[in-house]
Amino acid sequence: MNRREFRTATLLVVGLLGAPAVLTAQEECEFEPSSAASAASEALQAIGEEATPEQETQAFMAALEALQPELESDNAVVQLLATQIYLGLERFDDAMAAIQRFEELTPPACLVHGESMRQNGWVRLYNRGIQAYNEGDSEAALASFAMASEFSHDLRSFNNAALLHMEAGDNAAAVETYQAALAGDLTDADPAQVQAAIKGLGDLLVAEGRAEEAITAYSDYLAQYPDDVVIRIRYALALSDAGRADEAAGIFEEVLSRDDLTPQQWVEVGVGLYNSSDFENAAMAFGEAREANPYNKEAMENYVNASVQAGQPEPVLPLADTLVQWYPYDEANYQLLASALAKANMDDRAMLVIGQEESNEIVFHFVQMAPAAEGSYVVRGSLEAREGVTGSVAIPFEFLDAGGQVVASETLTVEAPAAGQTQSFRLEVSPGVPVAGFRYQKSGA
DSSP states (O other): OOOOOOOOOOOOOOOOOOSSOEEESSSEEEOOOOHHHHHHHHHHTTOOTTOOHHHHHHHHHHHHHHHGGGTTSSOHHHHHHHHHHHHHTTOHHHHHHHHHHHHHHSOGGGHHHHHHHHHHHHHHHHHHHHHHHHTTOHHHHHHHHHHHHHHOOOHHHHHHHHHHHHHTTOHHHHHHHHHHHHHSOOTTOOHHHHHHHHHHHHHHHHHTTOHHHHHHHHHHHHHHOTTOHHHHHHHHHHHHHTTOHHHHHHHHHHHHTOSOOOHHHHHHHHHHHHHTTOHHHHHHHHHHHHHHOTTOHHHHHHHHHHHHHTTOOGGGHHHHHHHHHHSTTBHHHHHHHHHHHHHTTOHHHHHHHHHHHHTOSEEEEEEEEEEOSTTOEEEEEEEEEOTTOOSEEEEEEEEEOTTSOEEEEEEEEEEOOOTTOOEEEEEEEOOSSOOOEEEEOOTTO
């Protein structure tokens, strides 16, 4: 399975707590004086911008020792300061206990300080999960994302945890994680993260034969986000799986009549129709996506595939050939072209295409482009080498704007994996202008 890409979050800057004093939120917030908290705060002053990790740890340990005499007290500021110290020491269980104790003890006007600590605990754990995942330790990453979600109801940690449950084959835990994510307060949630959660939940429920539950989940979501065409298509698919074909057909018809969808939305619509075996309308949707963006690899591939499945191979033969020319290592595109030729009764040419693919020294799988950070784009996929291919492989990539002009070039350089093994790759560019698509050449071309 291709490893997913998770992004880090920015750590909020939370000032060190000074001597207990009157602080101001929306109304007056006053903490009870504490000599232990004052001594601990003084110890923390040793942490400056130039402090090394070792010096930070020493300062946190000294602060914890100073706080020890009152650590079990009912003084709210002591518990708040203990949370800050435990977070610095990455003792997250202790930090959670301290912040919960603080919230029990503090007046409502002071809760804002606890919220800041919770957010910083979330960021530390979330980024810890990212690091563990990038190092290949999915179990540690899952534990960090799960605990991050206890600190703050941020859908990014829930969604990442659910994906890792799925990668581990525990769909039941993934469903529970998505449900917990959507059951929380979503007032300020990122709509893209809410959509990701409902997509993940609905897809899992349908796959598990729980279409009625998926219908309910989609319906609840659409009551709040009625214009989300991606979820409307998934809703229609769930209706089809539940035997409610007439209702599903009405949704498909309504969506196909729209003229305001983005290329990616048309791709999503096409995928939904394809999965419901409506290949003709799926081809129509993918065709709309390609018309809006002629350089979208996913739209091109799906348009050819759906057209072939719909028994209409002739119109897409030139496009199928273009896919092989633009993506000469993509095994799936040779198969698409061969299939289209066979359906068009051109078996001899189909056999030649299969022979061409088998002569390639390198094979690509599931290569697609997606936006990354603002202004950046990432191409991800995996590759394998044929028997006897060794050493470094350099593959030139070109990135195209909406007019088909090359706006960036980058060479993917990798060591050929051992025969029979697959290796993931990632290529990122920041051309400073919107990128519509990409293509690449054979090594040495």
